[in-house]
Amino acid sequence: MCYNTKYSDINLSQGQVLVVSIRFGPGAERYEVPIIMEMNETKKVVLSGIQPSGTLTLGNYLGALRNWVKVQDEYLCYYMLADLHAITVRQVPADLRQNCFKTAAIYLAAGIDPNKSTLFLQSMVPAHSQLGWVLDCYAMMGELNRMTQFKDKSARHADNINGGLYTYPVLMAADILLYQADLVPVGNDQLQHLELTRDIATRFNHAYSDTFKIPKGLTSETGARIMSLSDPTKKMSKSETGDGTIFMLDSKDVVIRKIRKAVTDSDGEVRYAEGKYGINNLMSIYSAVTGKTFEEIESEFAGKGYGDFKSAVGEAVADELAVLQNEYQHYMSDKAYINQILIEGAEKASYVARKTLSKVYRKVGFYDPAK
Numbered sequence: 001m002c003y004n005t006k007y008s009d010i011n012l013s014q015g016q017v018l019v020v021s022i023r024f025g026p027g028a029e030r031y032e033v034p035i036i037m038e039m040n041e042t043k044k045v046v047l048s049g050i051q052p053s054g055t056l057t058l059g060n061y062l063g064a065l066r067n068w069v070k071v072q073d074e075y076l077c078y079y080m081l082a083d084l085h086a087i088t089v090r091q092v093p094a095d096l097r098q099n100c101f102k103t104a105a106i107y108l109a110a111g112i113d114p115n116k117s118t119l120f121l122q123s124m125v126p127a128h129s130q131l132g133w134v135l136d137c138y139a140m141m142g143e144l145n146r147m148t149q150f151k152d153k154s155a156r157h158a159d160n161i162n163g164g165l166y167t168y169p170v171l172m173a174a175d176i177l178l179y180q181a182d183l184v185p186v187g188n189d190q191l192q193h194l195e196l197t198r199d200i201a202t203r204f205n206h207a208y209s210d211t212f213k214i215p216k217g218l219t220s221e222t223g224a225r226i227m228s229l230s231d232p233t234k235k236m237s238k239s240e241t242g243d244g245t246i247f248m249l250d251s252k253d254v255v256i257r258k259i260r261k262a263v264t265d266s267d268g269e270v271r272y273a274e275g276k277y278g279i280n281n282l283m284s285i286y287s288a289v290t291g292k293t294f295e296e297i298e299s300e301f302a303g304k305g306y307g308d309f310k311s312a313v314g315e316a317v318a319d320e321l322a323v324l325q326n327e328y329q330h331y332m333s334d335k336a337y338i339n340q341i342l343i344e345g346a347e348k349a350s351y352v353a354r355k356t357l358s359k360v361y362r363k364v365g366f367y368d369p370a371k
């Protein structure tokens with residue numbers, strides 16, 4: 001039997017991969033054959049990821065997720081849940097599973113559109129681990145020893161300084177290079193890993209022939225480094241306990257309370273200046289959320305105290321998060337939809353990743369009996 005299906009209403013942009021499943025057999029669900037169509041690539045490629053190791057923070061949102069949403073129309077985007085990375089620190093299995101699901105819901109709630117971007121779980125695409133191993137053999141111990149995140153995390157998890165924690169930046173390089181990404185939207189803390197990615201890719205390209213595109217980081221002007229509210233000399237992070245971290249699912253009252261308690265100085269003037277770490281941080285947050293420049297913020301709060309400023313920051317952050325939280329509840333109640341997005345995303349990502357991996361396998365000299 002032959003069906004003539006018109007695909008004119010499917011808006012497949014350049015470079016996007018479309019997976020179509022044809023079902024046939026006596027019961028419509030008996031056989032399913034995925035057919036993958038791909039347009040010639042001309043759009044630039046973006047890849048990024050977040051570890052689903054807990055509730056995402058305001059730092060994850062302003063430093064990464066929000067920027068991912070902004071570039072979806074212009075670029076061909078791959079956004080993953082970096083669950084392989086998450087197990088470099090001990091996880092409770094049931095919590096990790098649940099956090100993966102919740103983080104997928106947060107991606108969608110923040111505005112990642114699965115019709116534009118490929119959203120997937122890293123562990124569902126084996127090519128990440130496979131390329132990770134090959135690249136381990138092209139990353140030098142000296143380079144890995146210099147990674148500041150490894151040093152920080154080993155200090156925080158002194159009882160579990162495992163090999164994965166050490167080679168984790170190489171897995172990140174594999175994540176990026178598999179998709180031939182041009183741009184990687186991240187916060188400042190990931191730029192050192194990105195530099196290593198570039199070095200590994202260049203080394204591999206020189207050893208063989210051009211295989212990997214050399215990616216660039218994409219950071220936002222404000223929001224690329226959100227600091228802890230209780231110690232504004234340290235990065236805001238998921239693992240901080242206490243009131244220094246705003247979580248994306250914090251209620252309005254909690255957000256306002258945490259910002260009211262934020263550590264500031266005794267100068268009393270809302271202005272961006274060397275050494276005013278707490279105020280600089282709140283100004284960065286306010287600027288990232290409202291789009292106002294530092295000059296505009298300074299004149300808005302000229303002659304007013306920190307109390308007024310903190311209230312405004314609290315309201316602005318809580319309002320922005322409230323929109324997202326509503327959407328989040330909606331996605332959390334539709335497990336089937338999220339599962340379907342993740343299954344389709346993994347199929348699309350695997351298709352692209354396998355192409356790079358087989359090129360790499362051929363170049364390093366692995367024997368393929370099928371060829």
Ligand code: TYM
Binds near residue numbers: 059187
């Ligand atoms: P992760 O999960 O620690 O953080 C995810 C993203 O959030 C950004 N970020 C911040 N930005 C500003 N201020 C903060 N306080 C803040 N905290 C976190 C991070 O810079 C990051 O962009 N290794 C990565 C995940 C990853 C990845 C990749 C990223 C795995 N593979 C490939 C890009 C490309 C990580 O642990 O991010």
